[in-house]
Amino acid sequence: MQPSACSFILIENQRQLEQFFTANRIVDWISLDTEFVGEKRFHTRLCLIQVVSPLGVYVIDPFNLHTLDPFLELIQNPNILKITHAGENEYRIFYQQYGTAPKRIFDTQLAAAFLGYKHPVSFRRLAENELGLKLDKTLTTADWEARPLNRKYLRYALDDVIPLHPLMLQMEEKLKRHQRWEWALEEFATLEDEAYYIKDPNDEALHSSIMKSLSFKEQIFMLRLYQWRREQAQAKNYSKEMILPTKHIAPIVKGISSGLEALQHNRRLPERTIKQYGQLFLKLYHEAPSPEEKALLDTINYDDERLDPREEILQEMLYLLVRYKCMEAGITPAFVMPKGTIRKLKNGLHDIPENLERGWRRQLLGEDIFHWLAHYDHLEFNVQSGKIEINIRT
Numbered sequence: 001m002q003p004s005a006c007s008f009i010l011i012e013n014q015r016q017l018e019q020f021f022t023a024n025r026i027v028d029w030i031s032l033d034t035e036f037v038g039e040k041r042f043h044t045r046l047c048l049i050q051v052v053s054p055l056g057v058y059v060i061d062p063f064n065l066h067t068l069d070p071f072l073e074l075i076q077n078p079n080i081l082k083i084t085h086a087g088e089n090e091y092r093i094f095y096q097q098y099g100t101a102p103k104r105i106f107d108t109q110l111a112a113a114f115l116g117y118k119h120p121v122s123f124r125r126l127a128e129n130e131l132g133l134k135l136d137k138t139l140t141t142a143d144w145e146a147r148p149l150n151r152k153y154l155r156y157a158l159d160d161v162i163p164l165h166p167l168m169l170q171m172e173e174k175l176k177r178h179q180r181w182e183w184a185l186e187e188f189a190t191l192e193d194e195a196y197y198i199k200d201p202n203d204e205a206l207h208s209s210i211m212k213s214l215s216f217k218e219q220i221f222m223l224r225l226y227q228w229r230r231e232q233a234q235a236k237n238y239s240k241e242m243i244l245p246t247k248h249i250a251p252i253v254k255g256i257s258s259g260l261e262a263l264q265h266n267r268r269l270p271e272r273t274i275k276q277y278g279q280l281f282l283k284l285y286h287e288a289p290s291p292e293e294k295a296l297l298d299t300i301n302y303d304d305e306r307l308d309p310r311e312e313i314l315q316e317m318l319y320l321l322v323r324y325k326c327m328e329a330g331i332t333p334a335f336v337m338p339k340g341t342i343r344k345l346k347n348g349l350h351d352i353p354e355n356l357e358r359g360w361r362r363q364l365l366g367e368d369i370f371h372w373l374a375h376y377d378h379l380e381f382n383v384q385s386g387k388i389e390i391n392i393r394t
Helices: 014-024 069-076 088-098 108-113 123-131 151-158 164-177 181-190 216-236 246-258 260-264 271-286 291-297 309-329 360-365 367-374
Strands: 009-011 029-037 045-053 056-060 081-084 105-107 379-384 387-392
Touching: 009 014, 014 045, 014 056, 014 069, 029 088, 029 164, 045 151, 056 151, 069 088, 081 164, 105 108, 105 181, 108 123, 108 164, 108 181, 123 164, 164 181, 181 360, 216 246, 216 271, 216 291, 246 260, 246 271, 260 271, 309 360, 309 367, 309 379, 309 387, 360 367, 367 387
Parallel strands: 009 056, 029 081, 081 105
Antiparallel strands: 029 045, 045 056, 379 387
16 A cells, blocks of 8 residues: 555654664665755754655654654664665755765666656656656745645655655566666676765866956966855855855956956945955965865866867767767767867866766667777777778877
């Protein structure tokens, strides 16, 4: 008998959570989903955890719990299969806020990528196509922080977790039938690696669209400006946009060398922002760079900005071959390898990503394509007699 969103157990205190853990610590599987709010804050607020197990349907309200440890112990238990859709969102919160990485998972969004669906696919579409369910999505903007909890909202939230187990069973059978089960397991395992959830805090600055066009001193200032914004947002638990909108960063960085008066007269910048932080910005700009900051700037690759036409054609050809392999396999190319991956291989400045070096992606692409990618900095192509030849220069 399928569980129902009309009948669930609400967990609102520590004793109830302990009872939930005691009952479910030996089950074979749990399905889970969360509701959270990230707007206008640095730290995402976890508002609800919805869980289905062979023993029942549960809604965990974390607001009055002094610890989630009993639930997190289930997440880390390798004997219990965790079933999610786009579970990266949940697992990232669990790792960032509680230091917990999952063990043994099945993610229906990742599984769908091996079964002909575009990636990412919505849960609504997947449930309708695979199970014939039509899910109500009219409450996507519900206020999950509001208390007391609205039971209509709770039933709506459970609609995203109750179908997960039957969906998993159906997709597992298809993956095995199409000989994609091992590939899917390999991809699921990426979400179990703690390194997956660790992000370089400087990425936002280093990958800014204007970074490569700046002078060295402006680049150092941009690194510092992003760092200052991040630290302020974290300390106040505000969103970074509330501290300093991203749209204002470029005019500040490009105008800082002209001094405070130039910033004050820049009509693109709020007067209040420059009045409040202008002197601080100047201080950040004029301080000498540290060895660590210089090392960060050394990681920027400028060569990929200067491609000659033949190299652009070579990149396009290689990616078309990747797309062809994906088309044959019925897998979305973006899931296999982002197009920018080939561009990053120029002149051997970047190694082949580990997820291409081994595993299902290498098996899918084949040794010829992988060999070309591994020797990309020595590739050349020729067009003769209606044939295209790709060779490795010796």
